[in-house]
Amino acid sequence: GAVVSQHPSWVICKSGTSVKIECRSLDFQATTMFWYRQFPKQSLMLMATSNEGSKATYEQGVEKDKFLINHASLTLSTLTVTSAHPEDSSFYICSARTFYNEQFFGPGTRLTVL
Amino acid sequence: AQSVTQLDSQVPVFEEAPVELRCNYSSSVSVYLFWYVQYPNQGLQLLLKYLSGSTLVESINGFEAEFNKSQTSFHLRKPSVHISDTAEYFCAVSGVNFNKFYFGSGTKLNVKP
Numbered sequence: 001g002a003v004v005s006q007h008p009s010w011v012i013c014k015s016g017t018s019v020k021i022e023c024r025s026l027d028f029q030a031t032t033m034f035w036y037r038q039f040p041k042q043s044l045m046l047m048a049t050s051n052e053g054s055k056a057t058y059e060q061g062v063e064k065d066k067f068l069i070n071h072a073s074l075t076l077s078t079l080t081v082t083s084a085h086p087e088d089s090s091f092y093i094c095s096a097r098t099f100y101n102e103q104f105f106g107p108g109t110r111l112t113v114l
Numbered sequence: 115a116q117s118v119t120q121l122d123s124q125v126p127v128f129e130e131a132p133v134e135l136r137c138n139y140s141s142s143v144s145v146y147l148f149w150y151v152q153y154p155n156q157g158l159q160l161l162l163k164y165l166s167g168s169t170l171v172e173s174i175n176g177f178e179a180e181f182n183k184s185q186t187s188f189h190l191r192k193p194s195v196h197i198s199d200t201a202e203y204f205c206a207v208s209g210v211n212f213n214k215f216y217f218g219s220g221t222k223l224n225v226k227p
Contacts, residue, residue, distance in 0.1 A: 006157075034215070043204060043217040044158075093157055095215075103208075103215065105150070107157035 002028045004096050006106035013084055014114055021079045021109045023094030029074035030096035035067075038091040038108070050077050084113045116141040116207045120218035128226050129197055135190040135221045137179075137205030147188040148206040148215070149179055158204065164188065175199075200225045 003026040013019050023033055032051050036044040048069050050056040056069035066088075068080040077096075081088050093108040119138045127133045139145065146165050150158040162173040169181040179190045188205060205218040 043219045044215075046214055046216075049214065101211075104160075105158040108155075110155070 002026075002096075002098060002102070002104045004094065004104045004106040006092075006094055006109050008109060009107060010110045010112075012112045012114060015085050016083055018080055018082045019084055019111060021081075021092055021094075021111075023077045023079070023096065023106055025075045025096040025104070028096075028098050030077075031074070031099055032097040033071060033077040034095045034097070034103075035069060035077075035079050036093045036095070038093060040091075044093060047079075081111065084111070086113045089113045116143075116145060116209065116216045118205050118207050118216055118218035120205055120221050122221050123219065124222045124224065126224045126226060127195055130194045132193050133191065133195050133199075133223065135203050135205075135223065137188045137190065137218060139186050139188065139205075139207045141186075141207060141209075144210050145207045146210060147179075147181060148208070149173075149177070149188070149190050150204045150206060150217075152202045152204065152220075154201075161190075161203070195223070195225045197225050197227060199223060 005024045007022045035047045038044045047062045048056045048058045050069045050071040052071045052074050058064045071077040089112050091108050091110050095103050095105045097103045117140050148163045149161040151161045162171045164171050164181040172178045177192045202220045202222045204220045206215045208215045
């Protein structure tokens with residue numbers, strides 16, 4: 001099956017700093033990438049949808065200035081958590097959709113903000 | 115919009131016993147249905163999916179799920195579980211354009227020896 005990677009897998013940062021998370025489709029081109037957030041013991045919540053070369057579409061309640069998404073190519077999307085605070089600590093998961101509409105999930109990035 | 119309900123947050127079961135994880139969805143349009151499994155500190159892995167055709171779908175490791183349109187359900191079953199099946203299972207629904215996935219709250223399956 002297709003592989004989606006995320007980097008880093010785990011990051012700890014100080015409050016007020018920004019953190020960038022990369023999502024790559026390794027062996028296919030992704031028309032669309034999605035970013036999810038998973039709080040402990042809860043389900044995944046869709047944060048935003050990004051299409052290559054265009055602005056991301058954010059779900060209601062997600063601050064676009066807080067969570068910057070860039071989809072620079074058909075194989076790379078980045079999520080930048082700006083001025084991170086402890087409440088931003090979470091598990092962030094991306095997924096990538098192929099031209100055939102199959103969706104593959106990355107392994108996730110655990111963000112801890114001190 | 116779609117939504118997914120997984121009524122059981124935790125399901126303890128003994129090894130080699132059968133198990134059913136329940137999933138109900140609501141939608142005003144046609145949907146595709148999925149089950150994903152998540153092992154600790156890992157991402158989601160697709161277990162099985164229903165897109166069309168036979169309402170009974172199977173995975174390679176013995177799980178099966180049946181799409182029941184009248185009951186808007188997609189319950190996951192396995193006739194005999196193994197210790198290695200211990201994980202969290204998420205039911206998800208998407209529109210037929212695969213635009214967005216909506217996930218249930220997850221069910222933790224704990225298989226005891």
